[in-house]
Every structure is written in C-alpha cells, then in structure tokens.
Amino acid sequence: MVDRKIISFYSNEELISHIKSGLPTLFHSSQTSTVIPFENIQGLLNDETILGNLSTIKGRLEFTSNKDLLISGFVTWKEAKEFCRSHGREIMTSPTEELAGVLAGIATSCTGERSFGFQNLRSQIVELQYVDYQGNEKKLSANKKLELAIDLTTYQNDFAPYMNFKNAPYPRLLVETDLMTGTEGQLGVITSAVLKTISYEEETYLFILLPKWEDNFEPHLEIFHAVQAFRKEIRACEFIDSNSLSYLPPEKNPGKNQDVIFLEVRKSDFEAIYENLLSKLTLINEENIFEMASGKCRDLRVSVPRAIFEVNGRMGVSKKGTDVQVTAQMFRELLSFYRSYTHLGVGYNLFGHFGDAHLHFNFMPTPDKNDFCNQELERLYRKVLEWNGSPFAEHGIGLLKKKFIAPFFTEHQKIVFRDLKKEFDPKGQFFPEGFMSC
Ligand SMILES: Cc1cc2nc3c(=O)[nH]c(=O)nc-3n(C[C@H](O)[C@H](O)[C@H](O)COP(=O)(O)OP(=O)(O)OC[C@H]3O[C@@H](n4cnc5c(N)ncnc54)[C@H](O)[C@@H]3O)c2cc1C
Structure with missing residues (x-):
C-alpha cells in the first residue's frame, strides 16, 4: 500500500512554487468527480503522483464592468449562484452537484440541466487564466482562435459531427479557452475565469407524470420532440424514472410508481408553455401535469443521485453508470437499448437531461455482477460509436472511463494529445494518468 503524498495549497504562490518543482500531481478541488474514485485511487494512479488540493485556496467573486462573473480560487457552483442572485444576475450552468468547484467544472467541461436552454459551459466562458508548467500565469480568451505549433485541421474535421453535443469524446480545441476546457x-x-451571466428572472417547474419507460416510452418521446421548438422558453427538460424516485422517502416522491419529466421555465412563460406545448400533447392527460416551486424541485433533483450514491456505498460497489448523449434521430435507439438492460436481472435506474437526449442509466450491481455489467457497458459503447454519439457528455473520462473511451480515439486525436502534452506539459507533471495517455 503506497503512502500517497497529499498537499493542500493556501495561495496561488504556494501552487506556483509546487508547479515549478515539476512533481507529478493530480490537482483536485471538491472531489465530486464520478470518474476519479478519490476514496479508492490506489492502483489507478502512479505511486509517485501527488494529490494537490486546490479547494483550500480562498475564493473570490466579483462582477466585471460587463456584468460577467469573475471567479478566482475555490468557489462552488452554489456560492457562485447565490452571489449572482444577490446581485439580480444568474449563471447559466447548473450542475446537479452544487458543491463542486466552478474552475474544476471548466476542467471537466461540466454541464447540467440548464444546457437545454443555455447550451454548454464552454459557450459561457469569456476568458480564463491558468498556471503553465513554468509557473507562469497565462490568459486565454474565448474570442481568439487557438493557434498551436501543431496542425489541428484533421482533428477539427473529426470534431465537426459533435459540434452540437454538450461534450464530444475529446475536447473541442477551437478557441484559446478550449485548451483548459474538458x-x-x-x-x-486554472486559477480564474470569467463567465457570462444574465439577468435573474424567477423560475418555476412544470412536472409531468408518465408511465414507466420500461413499459411504454411513447409519451416520453412525444415530449422530447415537442420541447425542441421551445429552447428559448424552456431552460431545462429533465427526466427521473420511477426506479430513481423509489430511493426517496414517500413524502418526497411526486409519482406513484411513475416516471417524471420536469421543465424549468421562467414564471412569466408559464402560461404560454402550458397553452402552446403541454395542452397540445396527445399522450399525456392534463391531470398528470402540475407545478412545483423551485426550492422543492431542487431538493428532489439533488436527493436522487445522492440517495443512489449512498445505496451503492452501503453495498460496497461503485455505480456502473452511463453518460451517453445521442442525436435526436438516435434517441429512440438509445431508449430501446437501455430497455434491453432491464431484463438482465441487475437492479437499475435511469435519469438525466432528457431534452438533450442525454441520459444516465445506472446499473446497481451486487459485487458478483460487476464484471458482467462492465461487459454490458462495452456493448453499449460499441453502439454509441456506431451511432456517432458522445459516450461521456458530462462527467468526463478521469480514470474510470479510460478503457471505454480508447476506441473513440483515432491516431489523429492521439497524435494531437501527444503533441499537446509535449508543448504544455514537457515534464509530465499534470495528471499524467489522464485520458491523453490512452
Ligand atoms: C451527485 C452528483 C451529481 C453530479 N452532477 C453533475 C452534473 O450535473 N454535471 C456535471 O458536469 N457533473 C456532475 N457531477 C460530476 C462532478 O460534480 C463534476 O465532474 C465536477 O466538475 C467536479 O468538480 P470537483 O470540484 O468535485 O472536481 P474534482 O472531482 O476535485 O476534480 C475533477 C477534475 O478536474 C480537475 N481540476 C480540478 N480543479 C482544477 C483546476 N483548477 N485546474 C485544472 N484542473 C482542475 C482535476 O484534475 C480532475 O481531473 C456530479 C457528481 C455527483 C457526485
């Protein structure tokens, strides 16, 4: 058993001095990553790799003259959101785990429910600063094309089909800020970033109760197709299935053995959405539609993944979850594929970002079914490759998804990763075990 070195940094100066030492380090903040098992990392990281804690660097929030939000140091999404709201502004990204760090969110190209209405975090970054391998702080702008010594033409051509995905199998590398995004x-x-904000407008949530998707997902698909024309009015279109809801205490469960889809809309758009969208659905009865206040909805939304996490912890297994996004045309295929998983004799649940055709299917295996579930996931990823989908659209690759992402990389991507590492990390000190080493 290796006694791994852990260092906490309390200032950028301490961080810079450590970076100058060139020691291999996995820098982290809140450790909420679902693809890096910080609790059980032995054997996945090289023995000499240090864990470098950035969550001890004091955070700062302020608005620029353009009302963009400047974040430096360790700031959680919750803090950023509360700060903005107290100034009548809003950030547009809303990951379910609000205790994760904002700067880490850029590193993982994190997304969340609001990507439906506001696209991904990548499109909300104005500029950022990072410390390079020599300990210099450098600025990157989203307005400047990324110019590198390497030719990115083939890489960009490969990326093109994924342009409208939340995240592709590999980073975009189009503008300067992409260098640190994902x-x-x-x-x-990353030491600081500027994110776009918008004026705060009160939101509300519309809940739709549905039959279990395993029995009939036609009503679900009717909603999926209907909401696409309302991306300006609907900020989020989320799904939680009856299995996920069953982990909640009965008083928190809005359904009775039913699935739910909920929509986040501005209060001022509520009537219009009801009239122009919900009342026109042919497979949903109006008595199955109701409004929920934002605080209650937020509580429900966060409780589900946390409850699942706890159940797995008690069983001593790690969740075998997917993070797949497909095109609208392939969404039926994805749901049908997930339905085939429900007959395998392994517990499961399904939730996620329905409007974006991006769902997290989770096997809840007993320890003896771990390998079996991994084989089943490999079967899914072969299909995702065939469908030109994105296998990990939100939570990144980290350490746990490396073996699954490898078939998505061709020689083009591998050459670019090698060249990027040579140019930006010549000493191999920044998370050397990451996906660029695939
Ligand atoms: C219940 C639950 C719900 C979740 N929901 C979502 C969701 O809706 N959307 C989503 O995208 N993710 C979600 N996640 C995953 C996770 O929260 C995100 O990946 C998040 O961005 C990780 O942030 P963190 O602060 O915990 O980073 P860590 O887990 O500490 O680190 C994650 C990665 O970021 C890198 N990193 C961290 N800080 C920096 C930095 N300053 N500079 C460079 N690299 C850095 C690390 O090296 C590491 O590779 C969820 C996780 C949980 C447990």
Missing part, C-alpha cells in the same frame, strides 16, 4: 487538468491549472 482537458481535465492535463495541460495546466
């Missing part, structure tokens, strides 16, 4: 800390450490 590269999971393998090219430097």
Whole structure:
C-alpha cells in the first residue's frame, strides 16, 4: 500500500512554487468527480503522483464592468449562484452537484440541466487564466482562435459531427479557452475565469407524470420532440424514472410508481408553455401535469443521485453508470437499448437531461455482477460509436472511463494529445494518468 503524498495549497504562490518543482500531481478541488474514485485511487494512479488540493485556496467573486462573473480560487457552483442572485444576475450552468468547484467544472467541461436552454459551459466562458508548467500565469480568451505549433485541421474535421453535443469524446480545441476546457487538468491549472451571466428572472417547474419507460416510452418521446421548438422558453427538460424516485422517502416522491419529466421555465412563460406545448400533447392527460416551486424541485433533483450514491456505498460497489448523449434521430435507439438492460436481472435506474437526449442509466450491481455489467457497458459503447454519439457528455473520462473511451480515439486525436502534452506539459507533471495517455 503506497503512502500517497497529499498537499493542500493556501495561495496561488504556494501552487506556483509546487508547479515549478515539476512533481507529478493530480490537482483536485471538491472531489465530486464520478470518474476519479478519490476514496479508492490506489492502483489507478502512479505511486509517485501527488494529490494537490486546490479547494483550500480562498475564493473570490466579483462582477466585471460587463456584468460577467469573475471567479478566482475555490468557489462552488452554489456560492457562485447565490452571489449572482444577490446581485439580480444568474449563471447559466447548473450542475446537479452544487458543491463542486466552478474552475474544476471548466476542467471537466461540466454541464447540467440548464444546457437545454443555455447550451454548454464552454459557450459561457469569456476568458480564463491558468498556471503553465513554468509557473507562469497565462490568459486565454474565448474570442481568439487557438493557434498551436501543431496542425489541428484533421482533428477539427473529426470534431465537426459533435459540434452540437454538450461534450464530444475529446475536447473541442477551437478557441484559446478550449485548451483548459474538458482537458481535465492535463495541460495546466486554472486559477480564474470569467463567465457570462444574465439577468435573474424567477423560475418555476412544470412536472409531468408518465408511465414507466420500461413499459411504454411513447409519451416520453412525444415530449422530447415537442420541447425542441421551445429552447428559448424552456431552460431545462429533465427526466427521473420511477426506479430513481423509489430511493426517496414517500413524502418526497411526486409519482406513484411513475416516471417524471420536469421543465424549468421562467414564471412569466408559464402560461404560454402550458397553452402552446403541454395542452397540445396527445399522450399525456392534463391531470398528470402540475407545478412545483423551485426550492422543492431542487431538493428532489439533488436527493436522487445522492440517495443512489449512498445505496451503492452501503453495498460496497461503485455505480456502473452511463453518460451517453445521442442525436435526436438516435434517441429512440438509445431508449430501446437501455430497455434491453432491464431484463438482465441487475437492479437499475435511469435519469438525466432528457431534452438533450442525454441520459444516465445506472446499473446497481451486487459485487458478483460487476464484471458482467462492465461487459454490458462495452456493448453499449460499441453502439454509441456506431451511432456517432458522445459516450461521456458530462462527467468526463478521469480514470474510470479510460478503457471505454480508447476506441473513440483515432491516431489523429492521439497524435494531437501527444503533441499537446509535449508543448504544455514537457515534464509530465499534470495528471499524467489522464485520458491523453490512452
Ligand atoms: C451527485 C452528483 C451529481 C453530479 N452532477 C453533475 C452534473 O450535473 N454535471 C456535471 O458536469 N457533473 C456532475 N457531477 C460530476 C462532478 O460534480 C463534476 O465532474 C465536477 O466538475 C467536479 O468538480 P470537483 O470540484 O468535485 O472536481 P474534482 O472531482 O476535485 O476534480 C475533477 C477534475 O478536474 C480537475 N481540476 C480540478 N480543479 C482544477 C483546476 N483548477 N485546474 C485544472 N484542473 C482542475 C482535476 O484534475 C480532475 O481531473 C456530479 C457528481 C455527483 C457526485
């Protein structure tokens, strides 16, 4: 058993001095990553790799003259959201785990429910700063094209079919800020960022109760197709199945052995959405539609993944979850594929970002079914490759998804990763075990 070194940084100066030492380090913040098992990392990281804690660096929030939000140091999504709201503004990204760090969110290209209405975090970054391998703080702008010594033409051509996905199987590498977005800390450490904000407008949630998707997902698909024309009015279109809801205490469960889809809309758009969208659905009875206040909805939304996490912890297994996004045309295929998983004799649940055709299917295996579930996941990823879908659209690759992402990389991507590492990490000090080493 290796006694791994852990260092906490309390200032950028301490961080810079450590980076100058060139020691291999996995920098982290809140450790909420579902693809890096921080609790059980032995054997997945090289013995000499240090864990570098950034969550001890004091955070700061302020608005720029353009009302963009400047974040430096360790700030959680919850803090950023509360700060903005107290100034009548809003950030547009809303990951379910609000205790995760905002700068880490850039490193993982994190998304969340609001991507439906506001696209991904990548499109909300104005600029950012990072510390490079020499300990210099460098600025990157979203307005400037990424110019590198390497030719990115083929890489960009490969990326093109994924342009409308929340995240592709590999980072975008189109503008300067992409260098740190979704590269999971393998090219430097982000120290500050400027994110676009919008004026705060009160929101409300419309809940729709549905039959279990395993029995009949036609009503679900009717909603999926209907909401696509309302991306300006609907900020989020989320799904939680009856199995996920069953982990909640009965008083928190809005359904009776039913699935739910809920929509986040501005209060001022409520009537219009009801009239122009919900009342026109042919497979949903109006008595199955109701409104829920934002606080209650938030509580429900966060409780589900946390409850699942706890159940797995008690069983001593790690969740075998998917993070697949497909095109609207392939969404029926994805749901049908997930339905085939429900006959395998392994517990499961399904939830996620329905409007974006991005769902998390989770096997809840007993320890003896772990390998079996992994084989089943490999079967899914072969299909996702065939469908030109994105296998990990939100939670990143980290350590746990490396073996599954490898078939999505061709020689083009591998050459670009090698060249990027040579240019930005010549000493191999930034998360050397990350996906760029696939
Ligand atoms: C219940 C639950 C719900 C979740 N919901 C969502 C969701 O809706 N959307 C979503 O996208 N994710 C979600 N996640 C996953 C996770 O919260 C995100 O991946 C998040 O961005 C990780 O942030 P963190 O602060 O915990 O980072 P960590 O887990 O500490 O680190 C994650 C990665 O970021 C890198 N990193 C961290 N800080 C920096 C930095 N300053 N510079 C460079 N690299 C850095 C690390 O090296 C590592 O590779 C969820 C997780 C849980 C447990």
